[in-house]
Amino acid sequence: MLAQQLLNGIALGFTYILIAVGLTMIYGVLKLLHFAHGVIYTVGAFSAMIGILYLNMNFIVAILFGMIIAGIAGVLVERLAYRPLRGTHPITTLISGVGIAIFVESLFQAIFTSDPRGFPATGMKVEPIHITSSISLTNSKLYIIIVGLVCLLLLYAFLKWTKMGVAIQAVSQDMRAASLMGVNVNQVVAVTFFIGSALAALAGAFVAYDFNSLFPTMGSIPGLKAFCVVVLGGLGSIPGTIIGGLILGIVESLSEGYLTGMVIDKDAIAFVILILILLLKPSGLFGKQVEKV
Amino acid sequence: MLEIEQLSVSYGRIQAVRNISLKVESGEVVTLIGSNGAGKTTTVHAITGVIPAQGSIRYEGKELCGLSAHQIVREGIVLVPEGRRVFPRLNVEENLYMGAYASKMGSAERDQEMERVFQLFPRLAERKTQLAGTMSGGEQQMLAIGRALMAKPKLLILDEPSMGLAPIVVKDIFDTIRQIKQEGLTMLLIEQNAMMALSVADRGYGLEHGEIVFSDHVENLRDQDVVKKAYLGK
Numbered sequence: 005m006l007a008q009q010l011l012n013g014i015a016l017g018f019t020y021i022l023i024a025v026g027l028t029m030i031y032g033v034l035k036l037l038h039f040a041h042g043v044i045y046t047v048g049a050f051s052a053m054i055g056i057l058y059l060n061m062n063f064i065v066a067i068l069f070g071m072i073i074a075g076i077a078g079v080l081v082e083r084l085a086y087r088p089l090r091g092t093h094p095i096t097t098l099i100s101g102v103g104i105a106i107f108v109e110s111l112f113q114a115i116f117t118s119d120p121r122g123f124p125a126t127g128m129k130v131e132p133i134h135i136t137s138s139i140s141l142t143n144s145k146l147y148i149i150i151v152g153l154v155c156l157l158l159l160y161a162f163l164k165w166t167k168m169g170v171a172i173q174a175v176s177q178d179m180r181a182a183s184l185m186g187v188n189v190n191q192v193v194a195v196t197f198f199i200g201s202a203l204a205a206l207a208g209a210f211v212a213y214d215f216n217s218l219f220p221t222m223g224s225i226p227g228l229k230a231f232c233v234v235v236l237g238g239l240g241s242i243p244g245t246i247i248g249g250l251i252l253g254i255v256e257s258l259s260e261g262y263l264t265g266m267v268i269d270k271d272a273i274a275f276v277i278l279i280l281i282l283l284l285k286p287s288g289l290f291g292k293q294v295e296k297v
Numbered sequence: 298m299l300e301i302e303q304l305s306v307s308y309g310r311i312q313a314v315r316n317i318s319l320k321v322e323s324g325e326v327v328t329l330i331g332s333n334g335a336g337k338t339t340t341v342h343a344i345t346g347v348i349p350a351q352g353s354i355r356y357e358g359k360e361l362c363g364l365s366a367h368q369i370v371r372e373g374i375v376l377v378p379e380g381r382r383v384f385p386r387l388n389v390e391e392n393l394y395m396g397a398y399a400s401k402m403g404s405a406e407r408d409q410e411m412e413r414v415f416q417l418f419p420r421l422a423e424r425k426t427q428l429a430g431t432m433s434g435g436e437q438q439m440l441a442i443g444r445a446l447m448a449k450p451k452l453l454i455l456d457e458p459s460m461g462l463a464p465i466v467v468k469d470i471f472d473t474i475r476q477i478k479q480e481g482l483t484m485l486l487i488e489q490n491a492m493m494a495l496s497v498a499d500r501g502y503g504l505e506h507g508e509i510v511f512s513d514h515v516e517n518l519r520d521q522d523v524v525k526k527a528y529l530g531k
């Protein structure tokens with residue numbers, strides 16, 4: 005039972021990590037809380053669905069398609085909702101992000117209705133894999149873990165060993181100094197939004213596939229939980245986000261296994277953790293310092 | 298090489314730099330001295346495109362006013378910013394690598410350039426993998442200068458390289474600046490420490506309340522009463 009819940013928790017944790025990594029990178033470069041990140045996750049899931057239903061894509065191509073569309077959507081959100089407000093009070097950009105989220109959710113409701121729909125069939129059936137007689141995992145959850153690990157390794161290599169990756173780190177640490185080295189900050193910001201959005205889309209598409217369900221507001225709770233993960237790990241810290249995501253995934257999964265019927269709903273745990281962290285260690289587990297918003 | 302005419306910069310309603318004119322010829326080291334708040338950093342930020350300005354900044358015949366910071370680096374003007382501003386969570390090598398960001402050097406040429414920086418600052422060579430944020434102020438200043446040199450500047454601007462450093466470290470840094478001068482690099486040296494600045498520069502300008510109050514060859518400046526009184530503490 006414990007091993008089973010841990011395994012499920014790790015899979016859940018990886019979906020949170022994939023969403024939250026983009027948030028933390030975006031916070032890093034712009035010191036901005038990107039409240040429209042949850043809808044980017046939704047855009048990813050719906051784009052993958054459209055790829056399968058209307059563009060005859062297979063599963064993998066559809067997921068990549070969803071990532072690209074969501075990446076472009078993320079870049080557009082930055083361009084239209086955040087860049088014109090750069091230099092204004094952080095609350096202004098935050099409200100702008102919330103506005104975008106409401107707009108996109110409403111647009112999706114108008115086009116697709118609010119009703120949940122199933123993830124289109126691709127021949128990739130969700131079925132359990134038995135690891136031991138008592139421990140099993142659905143193949144979809146196993147894919148999430150594998151794909152999540154691969155993405156994190158690729159992201160690490162990108163940030164460490166490519167010119168653009170090091171520039172993203174440099175902009176996160178000192179935007180002005182980076183521009184004085186010849187870094188086009190707007191380009192770095194766009195690349196960061198693209199990567200972060202594509203990773204959120206990956207999570208969105210996989211969750212839709214795993215639960216066989218898509219709906220226009222599917223991104224709002226995961227988006228908020230990703231915030232909790234980022235605050236838990238420490239704003240701007242990628243290792244912190246990874247640890248934070250795993251902690252939340254595992255705690256949620258354990259509570260589901262052991263605390264069913266308790267006063268606290270599973271989805272509330274993230275916010276309890278958020279409140280505790282803000283009270284006890286506002287800079288998060290790996291945070292450097294707290295900046296006032 | 299660099300010709301600034303009638304340059305003004307305002308922060309909101311406050312004019313921090315008023316109609317200043319200044320020239321740097323190729324091969325020269327020019328210093329701009331002034332006390333805290335005189336407008337030195339503001340001037341440098343206008344030249345390097347960090348803040349918008351009115352007036353004219355011509356560099357090798359090209360107008361720079363209106364270009365942004367990342368474009369101006371590509372023209373060959375590189376700034377060692379006030380307060381050093383190395384990337385604290387990148388190591389020494391990565392900081393230097395960022396210095397070469399705008400250049401079109403291949404990796405072999407870049408490694409060669411890095412070797413040159415390590416020769417100039419052996420202390421950095423010993424700390425290649427140390428995070429810049431954990432180094433001493435003097436080491437960070439060396440790294441900031443080394444990082445700027447990685448861009449192969451044609452005009453190097455240093456904004457108060459002596460700021461916050463112990464006298465012995467300041468002497469080290471200025472010895473290096475002298476060495477760079479010997480190699481023929483054109484520099485604009487911003488300083489509050491007039492004594493040190495006048496010891497390396499060919500010509501100097503004085504800035505007070507956003508206006509140029511004197512300009513001359515350093516030999517003449519050292520003898521001028523105003524300069525002595527205001528900056529040299531004599």
Ligand SMILES: Nc1ncnc2c1ncn2[C@@H]1O[C@H](COP(=O)(O)OP(=O)(O)O)[C@@H](O)[C@H]1O
Pocket residue numbers: 308311313331332333334335336337338339340
């Ligand atoms: N970002 C800013 N906003 C408003 N005023 C500023 C800003 N930066 C500098 N100033 C003002 O402009 C004047 C010149 O500052 P600065 O150029 O930094 O002087 P220096 O480098 O000579 O010490 C000062 O009065 C300072 O208070």
Ligand SMILES: [Mg+2]
Pocket residue numbers: 337338339379457
């Ligand atoms: Mg200054």
